[in-house]
Amino acid sequence: MKMKKIYFLFLAFLSLSLTGTAQEIEKEWMMGPFERFTNGQPIVSSDTTTTFLDPMSGKTVLWESMATFNPAAIVHNDQIKVLYRAEERVGEDGIGTHTSRLGLAISKDGLNYTRKSKPVFYPDNDEQKKYEWTGGTEDPRIVETEDGLYVLTYTQWNRDLPRLAVATSRDLKNWTKHGPAFEEYKEGKYNDRDTKSGAIVTRLTEDGKLVAAKINGKYWMYYGVPHIWLASSTDLVNWEPVEDYEGNLMPVMNPRPGYFDSWLVEAGPPPVLTEDGIVMLYNAGNSKNIGVKELGNRIYTGGQALFDANEPWKILDRSNKPFIKPELPFEKSGQYIDGTTFIEGLVYFNDAWYLYYGTADSMVGVVKTKEEE
Template sequence: MKRFSLLSVALLYVFCISGIQMVGQETKEKEWMLGPFQRFTQGKPIISKDTLSTFNDPMTGKVVNWESMATFNPAAIVKDGKINVFYRAEERVGEDGIGTHTSRLGLATSEDGVTYIRKEKPVFYPDNDDQKKYEWTGGTEDPRIVETEDGKYILTYTQWNRDTPRLAVATSDDLKNWEKHGPAFEDYKDGKYNDMSTKSGAIVSKLNEDGKLVATKINGKYWMYFGVPHIWLASSTDLVNWEPVEDYEGNISPVLSPRPGYFDSWLVEAGPPPILTEDGIVVLYNAGNSKNIGVEELGNRIYTGGQALYDANEPWKILDRADKPFIKPELDFEKSGQYKDGTTFIEGLVHFNDAWYLYYGTADSMVGVVKAEDKEDKEDHEEDKDEDDQ
């Protein structure tokens, strides 16, 4: 016991001087979960607002400071040995308040997961195109992104016209030129769900034989978890046109809901692309707390991260669910900004250099990242440590 205590102190010292901090507990609550994740950026965000960057806005014809208000809620994908982070950037417009500004997507790239280089201009935005009725003037928000086996990129995002938020789809062959396909449910049953508030589309993916994260089919279809304050499920054969899963009466049916007594008592919202593993489909989701019926010490409206496990063949069938958040606002920049109550809003997940990198928005204001070693690498590390201890 004495030797273990000394080792623990030594490891804690190494973590502190290297800027590495454990997120939540040092061990996973359940074996099927991803993680545990570590903070490694010296307690700082990787992307923050820039009041000097400018852009010629197609909506107004004016030069605007497109990321002067905030940068947050990122998607991520690996291409050509680099992590590409698509983040939501808000231009300050009119009065302060959530949802009152204009959003566009910026891009930052990294070769090591630590240092990020940003593009000067937004790479995806409301334009003078056939989607302007859905995107003017609130913008394009909260992306998620996946790659197909044949190298095409699928972007899901929220179109905000200051009336109804709609989950939409865009595709690209190079991450530079994008084709907007419009709302994901626009054509389903003559637009039955097109005027329903929808957002947060997370498409199920898996690691292929080359260690690449790609969208995957289950029983001949692609699957997407989406929505808030419940999480629903949809399927597609082409990744563009989606059909919500309905019950026998033809009503949309949630596959995950808030739980009184837990950290996700107020709402649940789909996070980054879920991962198909040997245990099942691991769904990382955002969770909101209501302290009077949830976890009192978390407070109201706090966004944390949860994980749930679904059947690999029946994506609507939940098998297990974590009782505690695996990530929550703890650092100063995670609890200060537009959203004063604090968020670790998870949206981007990549597999890079034998580790998982999880990207999240903080307080609707900045971008953070945490990482976790591969399970195999972790086991090898533990075996080496056991040998050293003998």
């Protein structure tokens, strides 16, 4: 089948909000429009009944009793598989004070999901213990290679420093942890620097499959917060940050005073290489005194940016307003009381794009495009 276009040209007449239908798409190169389709309900929420024998403490814990959010997604065996961050309450209050593991939800139709009762990825008594205990494994993104290897990027949180790390699997069950993404670069130059949110560039094949894309012989990954940086790799495990001629990190995208992304920008799901360039969906934080007053402070919305297909560091265009924002009740309740639509997972399934997001560090939501005819 022919490669599907990833946007729809409804520019002239789409003006409804995302509360039940599609929101206007601002520019032709953008993905969407996305619409809500789950009757205003999350697809994954916390569960106080599921237990897990924690290999680090030796205790049985309620591993997803507090929150389930910030999901990655992949199509595997004709099903959508969503890897979501799950937190248990460990006696403290506040964001970043709990223990995170990754759970798995599976859907055959994109609407109904069944969940595994145990986490599928978690801090263990292994060589990554110093980086992952006791904060855990957080905020995944996932891609597949042409030969069927699954590459997971995630945050290792040891309650001292967040580190962007890589793991791989052939079956989404058995994982090999490779450690911090930049551990080997220049004798660990960036290993003790805050890093997170690694989104590897993908492309859509002729048969509708998303795979990691090579540009000029390398894989590319956007990462970081409050600015977005760029890194390259030849093996998807060891990564080299893009630096300027002086050897300093060079951000490829920054917050913008006067816009919805005035406070911070953070890479979202794996970007997609299209005929227009690299389309990156990103998370945007607002500071209302220099941004958009109606959004308030720390409101996370979603934006889109276009980068050059041959020079991934070169930004070509950027949305001026969010294409998704917290509006429904479940998107405004949780650890972020003002709401978030924190986008992290993107798949192409049954001729439609499904975009998965975390809501207020509390639940998982999904929006989708209309099926192409």
